[in-house]
Amino acid sequence: MKLIWTTLFCFTLILWTVPTHAQSTQEKISKAKSPYIAASSWPDRIIVTPTEDPSTSFSITWRTDQTIEVAQAQIVKASPDARFDIQATSLTATTDGVSLSHGESQQGKFSYPVNVDLAGVNYHWVTLTDLQPDTLYNYRVRGGQGNWASWRQIKTAPQQRDRDVEFLYFGDAQSGIYSHWPMILRRAWQHAPKAEFAIYAGDLVNEGASDRQWSNWLNADPFILSMIPAVLVVGNHEYDWKMQANNQKDWALSTLWQDQFTLPLSPTLPVELQETVYVTRYPDLDVFVLNSGALGDVALLEAQAQWLDKKLQSSSAKWRIVTMHHPVFSSCGMPLNTVGQDEPDVRAAFLPVFLKHNVDLVLQGHDHTYSRGSIGTPEDIGKIASPMEPKKVKSVFLTTVASPKTYPQKPNRWQEYSHYGAVLERIGENTPTYQIIKKTDNQLKYQSFTTDGKLYDGFILEKNMKGQNTLRIDADLPLQRTFANTGPYRSHHDLAE
Template identity: 45%
Template sequence: MKSFVISICCLTVCIAPQAYAHEGHDHDSQPPTPPWQDASGWPDRIVTTIPETPQSSFAVTWRTDDEVTSSIAQIVEATDAARFDVGAEIVLGETESLNLVDVPIAKEIWKAEWNDGLAPVNYHSVVFRGLEPDTTYAYRVRGSEGNWSEWFQIQTAPEDGPVKFIYVGDAQNGVLSHWSRLIRAAYAAAPDSRFILHAGDLVNNGARDIEWASWFKAVGFIHGMIPAIPVAGNHEYRRYTRNGEESDSLLSMMWRPQFTLPEEPELPDDLQEAAYDIRYSDDIHIFILSTQNQNLQAQADWLDRELGRSDAKWKIVSMHHPIFSSGSDRDSPDRRKILLPVFEKHAVDLVLQGHDHTYARGMIGQTPERISYSDAGGDIETMFVNSVSGPKQYDFKENGWDDYADTGVQLQRKAENTQFFQIITIEDDTLTYEARTALNNLYDDFVMTKDESGHKTITRGAQSTMDERMFETSEPYIREGID
């Protein structure tokens, strides 16, 4: 009913015809928008997420122009019948109108000038509830009357049993031109993934509409079928302008309308839908941090409490800035100081990160000696990964992770000049990890096993036979042409 009320109000406000970028192009600085960027009466930018219990619910969010003021979806349990859709149930959701240029911050209007000339749009979201676990549903969403999306199939989470998922680092640059092949290769390699985790910097300017248009075009139908678990990176935070002044660095005004994510009442307002957890199944608990947000201590305290309360067998943290940097001269000592003790206290199994535009995997463990890349048999506390899925690539830190030797971390595999996706499979007491290239070649892998007491070992070292890929040992790299 809420969406019905909104639709009546919006109709009166939005009725005046206005010329926007697609018709006008009076701004010399503003190139014409491609047709796939423009909002219309048809639903687009369709993305599923998991804001509530994954066994019995999921959300879908989509975009239209601002004339579509109600949020209507349909859902039915999928069957082999050609007309599986007979008897589909209508579900109403919420509509949120978004001005892409004028951004209200603390009762003042600030400018997102890179969207100049773009019309306001509406974002719509529906949460489907009361579903059965581990069941395939078909749903579709509506724009203007009669303008339905295609039917998408999606599976709810299982109570327990094996779960496969994809994790990718920064897409960020050349998102449509160069990242699209990587995310599509990931989907082709693991179409049975239950979710895809994006570890921040999904785009370069998280408040610039054309970049999200590119991201959604690159992803295509994938997130209509497989929920996204997005992490906010530094590039999802922006400063807006007003009278020559700049605002604080804030989570993009597009983030919350476009992803329907869990809210955490224990966290401050500016961390809502940016720091959250998802108990995906009996075995798996995922914790997402927003490391660009200034209030890292509040997140560390929340994480400490949540990890302490969780009885999941496998605990995975994802955040954008790495605990152990791998990109050229980068480091985050303050973040490491606050977060690493929490990870160690709760023996977090896996930390999935981005930001450094290189590949790095290493562990803190209690191995008597440094174990080599392909060795097995080490005791492990936590495995750390930095990965990159987009084409922007940095030099690896000159002395590897030697600066972090006092923490006991051991770097086990690294790369430059390579886009990666990771496939992670968890089945009972075993976690299998694979890092793969755009051609689906296996670059890095390991198997971690946990016994009844929680003691973990690496039971299989890496099987990849690919040579280490560094700038000097791989194809030429050109930075230009991927912005």
């Protein structure tokens, strides 16, 4: 493993059931099975992840069985030559042996019962550096001798500050990872084939220790994941139970996270946060990733807040985006007939930093519902933005879901957050979406689409010479979708993992 660590975290898993005969019957249906692809001497689960400077470097991670102790990568600048491969440079990867049935952290040695019948694997990773900006490269990776994966292409980020940048953003996949999630991922890529990167805002899987579920996520579309850098966010479902030898259970981040992903390090942060808190920088656009899953340790949240404050202070980018899993302002109305969920520790740690530095967008997941809200500047505090009424804002907050697991909105919406100046301006229930965000010189254009490719929400943030943002909502948006006008909730528990 690149690092061995864990974070204590407690949470309550809430299942929503609708008290009808049809729902009761639905709950009794066994979860659908999905295929499991065992490791071999051929490379699989190839994924590209960004470094802090994606204009000159990127990382690749892939898997083989444990017979492969030495793996390689090759890279060459793309060209029209038929045998471009002859000019490729070879690099030897770092190899980590991984037991799927056992993990090790600062808390000790653990078993993962869900993987008890799975053989160990090797993960291989390499960070390719000293690349040329805004340049298309061909690369491939190898398992056993001669067992090369097919060539893939990836383009490094440009460095010119005035260059446009387009990227994708997804909320939780988590449920229906085999049956539903690949369709959404592919639809988004078809809609934005020139996306520079994609943000996955946590809860990629339902059980972070389940290698079968990771198999489904990493095989949702192997070419997209190996050609568009994945900005990965830890969610609470990337944590899982670890069983100690004395049968004591500990709730901690699954060791599979660092085994299968290579993400930027943040040396000033505690070891528990490495490869879950980082920054990646595109032209005049900095993306900061936080680990809100450290809910069980306020000190870890505060360490991130201090790190973010310093990073934002030194950032020279015109546009700054933060992504994390748990929303600052929760919209989830679960459990039913209650006031719904809330994350006061996350809000207390991070919101003051967001507002101090006027973070432009906060991209979140977790609530399994769609919400868009904002905090206005003093002259527009409490104002609701509309197509006819632009609004001067400090920050805009988005929560989305990419899963068939969808929850209701809070009955009181964001009324309990009004003293922060936060206003909920658009919602969506029973509606998985994908998002395309495009940065130009003085604008961020945000669009949210339903899985049939239709626009559901959209706005433009326009920044003036003083760095102040005006929020302009798109006209002719469709009616807000709720369970009242889309049909009742239907359980997700029968879907294939």
